[in-house]
Amino acid sequence: MIFTLLSIELYKIFKKWRTYIGFLAFGVFIPILIYGVSQGGNHYQRILERNLGDQFLIVGNLLNGWYVAFITIQAMIIHIPFFISLVAGDLFAGEGTAGTYRMFLTRPISRELVVITKYLAGFIYTLVFLIFFALLSTLPSIYFLGTGDLIVPLEKIVVIPSSEIIWRFLIAYFSSFISMCVVVSLAALFSSLVNNSIGPIVGTMAVIVIFLIIGELPFELFEKISPYLFTKYMTVWLEAFDYPIDWSEIIKSLSILLAHILLFFSITLLSFRKKDILT
Amino acid sequence: MEIVLETKNLTKKFKNIIAVENLNLVVYKGDVFGFLGPNGAGKSTTIRMLTSLIYPDSGEVYLFNEQLKPNSKSVLRRVGAIVESPDFYLYLTAYKNLEILGRLYGITPAKNQIMEILEFVGLSNRWNSKVKTFSHGMKQRLGIAQALLHNPDLIILDEPTTGLDPQGMKEIRQLVLSLSKEKGKTIFISSHLLYEVELIANRMIIINKGKKIVEGYVKELLDRERTTYNFNLSNLEKAKDILISLNLEMNKDFRINGSELEISTQKISASQLNKIFVQNEIEVYSFYPKRSLEEFFLEIIQGQK
Numbered sequence: 001m002i003f004t005l006l007s008i009e010l011y012k013i014f015k016k017w018r019t020y021i022g023f024l025a026f027g028v029f030i031p032i033l034i035y036g037v038s039q040g041g042n043h044y045q046r047i048l049e050r051n052l053g054d055q056f057l058i059v060g061n062l063l064n065g066w067y068v069a070f071i072t073i074q075a076m077i078i079h080i081p082f083f084i085s086l087v088a089g090d091l092f093a094g095e096g097t098a099g100t101y102r103m104f105l106t107r108p109i110s111r112e113l114v115v116i117t118k119y120l121a122g123f124i125y126t127l128v129f130l131i132f133f134a135l136l137s138t139l140p141s142i143y144f145l146g147t148g149d150l151i152v153p154l155e156k157i158v159v160i161p162s163s164e165i166i167w168r169f170l171i172a173y174f175s176s177f178i179s180m181c182v183v184v185s186l187a188a189l190f191s192s193l194v195n196n197s198i199g200p201i202v203g204t205m206a207v208i209v210i211f212l213i214i215g216e217l218p219f220e221l222f223e224k225i226s227p228y229l230f231t232k233y234m235t236v237w238l239e240a241f242d243y244p245i246d247w248s249e250i251i252k253s254l255s256i257l258l259a260h261i262l263l264f265f266s267i268t269l270l271s272f273r274k275k276d277i278l279t
Numbered sequence: 280m281e282i283v284l285e286t287k288n289l290t291k292k293f294k295n296i297i298a299v300e301n302l303n304l305v306v307y308k309g310d311v312f313g314f315l316g317p318n319g320a321g322k323s324t325t326i327r328m329l330t331s332l333i334y335p336d337s338g339e340v341y342l343f344n345e346q347l348k349p350n351s352k353s354v355l356r357r358v359g360a361i362v363e364s365p366d367f368y369l370y371l372t373a374y375k376n377l378e379i380l381g382r383l384y385g386i387t388p389a390k391n392q393i394m395e396i397l398e399f400v401g402l403s404n405r406w407n408s409k410v411k412t413f414s415h416g417m418k419q420r421l422g423i424a425q426a427l428l429h430n431p432d433l434i435i436l437d438e439p440t441t442g443l444d445p446q447g448m449k450e451i452r453q454l455v456l457s458l459s460k461e462k463g464k465t466i467f468i469s470s471h472l473l474y475e476v477e478l479i480a481n482r483m484i485i486i487n488k489g490k491k492i493v494e495g496y497v498k499e500l501l502d503r504e505r506t507t508y509n510f511n512l513s514n515l516e517k518a519k520d521i522l523i524s525l526n527l528e529m530n531k532d533f534r535i536n537g538s539e540l541e542i543s544t545q546k547i548s549a550s551q552l553n554k555i556f557v558q559n560e561i562e563v564y565s566f567y568p569k570r571s572l573e574e575f576f577l578e579i580i581q582g583q584k
Binding site: 001004008011012015016017101104106109110273276278 | 364365
């Protein structure tokens with residue numbers, strides 16, 4: 001029954017227009033970004049080379065396809081969570097709004113199974129979306145802009161040799177997937193509590209944005225709170241571009257994120273089991 | 280008689296409001312069971328408990344002698360239901376909705392099976408249309424189709440004619456009757472349209488404020504009280520005098536109402552009254568029983584207030 005339910009959930013997700021908003025947005029944005037970089041990157045590249053040239057031996061084009069892929073992966077912080085919460089926030093609440101709970105839950109299926117399959121469907125949607133995002137942000141940019149070493153201009157400048165780039169991106173995308181599953185879980189939890197998907201979408205984004213801001217404020221109180229906010233660990237994918245990679249930090253962050261997924265899932269399960277369907 | 284549905288002391292509260300209180304009812308195999316009550320009486324809450332959409336605070340629901348529990352819902356395989364207005368996935372076709380809802384019963388309905396059901400409810404020509412293009416009446420019929428898809432033994436219909444025009448109401452009534460007579464289904468139908476239940480149900484229960492008022496066979500419940508007839512006659516005053524002179528101990532129970540004489544009696548039948556008038560050279564243009572479930576219902580409900 002679980003596969004039947006899962007296939008039905010996926011069918012419903014991929015039949016909705018809102019599911020494709022994220023695909024459409026990045027399908028338009030990334031080609032524009034590639035085109036923009038290819039047209040006007042020389043000035044920016046000269047600045048980078050001037051700053052780095054006496055410290056590093058740069059091989060190839062700095063504004064290459066990998067660099068564009070690195071720029072686009074920053075969307076994992078706000079933009080992709082938004083598109084994911086658009087779908088995940090509708091997982092339960094959409095049934096409430098449409099009144100289809102009355103059709104769905106009068107069948108001989110357990111509510112636990114409903115929660116499990118809705119979560120799994122949310123995770124699968126996220127996986128599909130991230131694969132699409134990863135392919136779109138790497139393949140065309142590499143085709144049009146070429147390859148080379150990757151400059152990572154964050155708190156410190158890291159130059160990643162081209163031989164290491166692919167597996168580092170794979171780690172980054174895998175870590176991003178776990179981070180985005182936390183977003184799915186939180187949005188699904190909110191979605192299970194109400195009967196309108198606007199609240200879960202806005203609520204999820206509000207939590208993420210507020211936690212991110214609190215986590216970045218340079219005040220003692222917020223610095224103490226910061227380790228307890230799951231958003232601190234959602235940028236774990238950045239660790240894949242550090243040198244050397246701090247594996248213990250990646251494992252710790254992923255463990256905390258997985259614990260949050262389990263927590264949100266458990267709360268959803270408990271509340272949905274007892275929920276009175278009144279819509 | 281085989282019991283198909285039974286509730287024992289079913290109770291549900293929403294905060295301080297008691298929606299259903301100690302409700303006991305029994306539905307037998309083959310019944311068309313009318314579930315009556317004014318708006319807010321607790322009908323939908325009861326039906327939601329019967330279909331496990333909400334869970335009772337206390338009391339039990341038995342379907343086919345098996346208790347319905349949150350973690351034991353397999354018995355729902357034998358039940359088809361429409362709870363309030365049937366809502367579907369509007370972005371899917373009628374066919375796809377039925378296929379999905381059928382699969383949730385653990386069956387994969389064949390195309391001809393779905394088409395047969397759509398034919399039965401008169402929607403076969405719209406099988407490939409998205410439900411968002413359907414009228415309310417069409418959705419109601421599709422609701423009945425989804426309730427029948429897995430060939431259930433018990434069909435629960437919650438106010439299935441609400442919002443329909445008279446033609447649509449008639450069609451649904453005929454559909455319910457054919458389900459009962461031709462397919463031998465047990466039907467539990469709630470309504471606040473009392474004449475509707477009078478037309479199709481053999482047994483019924485009336486609830487008000489979450490409590491059972493009366494339960495039994497429709498015919499018995501109606502016959503138990505005295506019946507009122509309205510006679511349209513050529514001479515109302517003469518007819519009235521005749522009834523008084525016959526000393527039928529019903530002097531206070533008849534009155535002239537417009538062009539009709541309204542007679543409320545327990546002791547004399549309509550045919551006897553008709554004979555008396557004709558023998559006394561009073562032309563009888565028409566007569567009809569006014570006694571109906573509606574009156575009965577209103578009396579009971581008013582008695583509760």
